[in-house]
Structure formats: C-alpha cells, structure tokens
Amino acid sequence: MSLGSIDGAQVGTSNEIQLRGLVKSFRGPDGPIRAVRGVDVRIAAGETVALLGPNGAGKSTTIDMLLGLLVPDEGSVSVFGRPPAQAVAEGAVGGMLQTGELIRDLAVGELVSMMASLYPSPLDVREAISLAGIGEIAGQRTQKLSGGQTQRVRLAIALVSNPQLLVLDEPTVALDVEGRQTFWSTMRAFAARGKTVLFATHYLEEADAYADRAVLMAHGMIVADGPTNEIRATVGTRTIRATLPDVDVEALAALPGVSSAERRGEAMIMHCADSDVAIKALLGAHPDARDIEIAAAGLEQAFLALTGDGDGLGEPAGGAGEASRAKES
C-alpha cells in the first residue's frame, strides 16, 4: 500500500480539525439543558483559534467533545482525520482543562516527567519546565503551590506532551496580569513551532491579542467566526464611567453618542456608539463629572452587539444593564 491510495477526502481532512453539527444536551432539574446546539467549526493545522463566549455559552462542552471526553448527541468530530479517542491515544492532543488541580506527593519536575512518560514524542522535560517558567519551583511538592503556580505547572504538562493540537480551556483564569502575559508569550512561542492551538476564553482582549481567529459562542451556538480584527470592528462600542451623583439616568442616555446609561451607586455607566462625541457632550453638560474612565467594550457589549437583534440570544448579556436602568426610572 502506498500513500497515493488514500483518497482525496481523507488527505483533506487529515490537515484540519472538524467539528460537524455538534449537539449536546444534559439532564437538568427543569428538563434537558441544551448546552451545544449545532456547532460547525473547521480549524486548519497551524492556526491559533480563540473560542470566545460568556460563561454558559457551551465552550467547555464543545471542548470536551473535541477531546473525546464527551460523546456528542449529534454530529461528529475529526482531529486530523481521526476520531478524538484515536488522536488522544496517539498522543496528538495535549490539553489544559478548565478545572483541575495537581496530584499530590510529587515534586513539580517529577510530575512533569511522569506525564511526559505517557507520550510517544514528548518535549524534553527541562525544556517544558523552562517554557512554562517553573524552573524555580521544579523541586517543590505539588501540594504546596499557589493557584498561579499550579496553573503554570498544568501548562508545562500540556506542553511536554508536544502535541499537534493544544487545547486550553480558560487557561488564565487563576492568573494575575503579569502571569497572563507570561502565559501568553509561552503560548505564542509554542504556536510558532507550527502547532495548532485552540483556547477558550471570556476575555475579548486575549482573543484579540493572541489568536488568528475568534469563534464566538453564545447559548450553544456560534454567533460569529472570523479574524479577530473583523470581530473587534463589529464590536466598536466603548463605555464611559464617571462619578456623577446627582444626574438623571435618562438625561445621560439622551446625550449625543450615548446609546444607553445606567447607575451603579454614585457612578454612571454610559454605553457609547461614539465615545468621542459622548465625552465632549458629557463634559459640556456636566463639568463636575469626576473619575472618568473610557474603556473598550467588554464581551458583554460584544455579545449585545452581535446577538441583540431581537432573536432572544442577547438577553442574558444585555439584561443586567437594562434592568438596572428600569429600576432607576
């Protein structure tokens, strides 16, 4: 048998990861919870893709199906032309799951070596340790680490497997700002070796800064899929926050450039279609405004923008702001 006998379809799929029509429901107290309701994604080898969405969007369920930890109710998964279980058995997949601590009674370096021993072509353990920046704690027992250190050891374990596909489910949740930066520079170095990386996050900035492409999920479905700069352009809104104790919410919402306003204690939050216009109008009308902050839209606003067109998908994301405004009036 020669390689030439493999038909075209198989050659095509062996270069990419395919999630086709994935559906998954769980039993809940009030009937089934439809966690994932029709997800189709293709990821080419070498791509770095962010799976973006708020909590409960179905990201982890999708990732569990990709890794073979969950069997989809409908649809199929192919990892470089193979079923997930086979790709995992062959050591082609490495991952950092959303929750997880380390087993105890081993030194960090011993644990990384232990995990490396399971893979057919692992990275050198010292290399994985230095990539993850845990050289200083390599001799410490795993039960004596801080949350951030644990997270970096988990990264080292994912890296040492030297996988073709690296999957990270909310990897930076336990990290501080500095830890995040270190983490992502490690990630980038690893992706630069031609690896395929899929990471889930609910930080828009992370997707923006570290992925080639973002897949946005809400309510178990994909609401946008494209290069991160395109997605960012879609979400062009900003937020102005200012301390303004005695101002009517409705008056602020009526300012030019402001699309909605809400009160949080003494602070007012204005969601702006055009923050440049809005800030000038705000300072003109209320020169006593203090502690002014202008921030790019968070993911909530992104989802409002992408899913809030009356199809019901935007409810949870936009609901909080609207409700607090209604209470005030």
Add this chain to the structure above:
Amino acid sequence: MPLLYVRYELLRTLRNRRFFLLSLVIPLVLYFAVASPNRHVRNVDHSGIPFPLYYMVAMATFGTMSAMLSCGGRIAAERAVGWNRQLRITPLSPRAYFRVKVLTGYMMAIISLLALYVSGLSLGVSLGAAEWVKMTALILVGLVPFAALGIMLGHMLTPDSIGPAMGGGISLLALLGGVYFPLGNHGFLHNLAQYIPSYWLVQASHVALGGHPWSTTGWIVMAAWTVVLSGLAARAYRRDTGRV
C-alpha cells in the same frame, strides 16, 4: 505499561502518610504489642497454629488489605481534583490506569507483608521454604477482590467520605475475618466468616498444618467476590466517566 510512570506512581504512594500508618505502623505496632506477650502460645484456639504465626498473617491481612484499598483512596482523590479527566486526554488507557493502580497496590502490600514476615521471624515464626511461598501466594491471590473493591469505592466516594468508609470497612472486614481474634470452629461469627474474603486471607496461616489452607468453599467465595466486585467496579467507573 509505561515503567517510568509506574515508578512515579509508586514514589507518590510511598510518600503518602496514610499508607505508612495503615499498612505499616498499625499492623507492626499491634503485632508486637499482642504477639510478643503471647509468643509462647503454640496452639491458638485449638487450631494447632502458634500464636506468632497466626497473628503475623492476621496483621498481614490488615496491612495488605489496607494497601489494596488505598488504591481507592487515591482514585477518589484524583477524581476530586479533576486528574482523571487530565489522564483521559493522555495516551494512558483506562485499562492501563487501573493496571498501574493495582500494581502499586500490590507493591505496597508486598512491602507490608515483608515487614510482617521479618517481625514474625523475630518472634520465632518458623516455616519451611515451600510453606512461606505457598502462604505468600495465597495472600497475593486473596487480595484480588480487595483491588476491585478499592477501584469501586474510588469511583463512588469522595475523598472526604472515603477515609471514614475505608476505616470502617477495613475494621469490619478485619473483625469478621478473624484478624483481631480467632473466630473459633463453630457459631455465628465462624459461619459468617466463611463468606468474607478477609477470613480466607487469615486462613493462609494454616499452611503450617500442611494440606490446603483454603477449602473449596474458600476458593469459591474468593472467586465470587472477585467477579461481583469487578463487575460493580466496572459499573461505578462507567457511571462516573459518563457524567459531565
């Protein structure tokens, strides 16, 4: 089976305090405390077995049983921190995972057994080479149902509940098996003990009398416990991994 992986698993277990306490400290302390004053009793409960031998095997039953069941404690602890999910995305198959767990359980059991043999020798236990081998073989075979029980409990209980469950379970199995005191030749406890796997572990000391320490009933009871507990362990594993 990845040997380096087994080595680290063994290292972890050796560093675990619970293992030292249940499989080494308690059986050794009890052995010297109880068997030493009774070292000249040559006929325990009219069975014809010298006290130091009986109690050596009784304490070995306690220690090895604990060593095997502590597999379950480690499985429960690994499940609680999500480590089993981490392992499921590695090339280590579930089958290999259990093989490693059982193998480390056996290695711990052998350490416990050797420590008690040495203690027994120091109190004058004397057996022929063939008898030592036969007794050891019976104990090792008799630990199989405990390996299955450990795996089952490890998938059913949380690390918080497995401590008390294991302590209680070991005490009960030890009591009903005649670990603490011989159960005599008749009566309710004696009859009940025939169906308890730990009883047959303790009976391994009967090699000293020649013949076969395990009756046909003994073999059938051990086989039945092994089959039933393996089935239940497999079911507990499937239920556990089928969940979110």
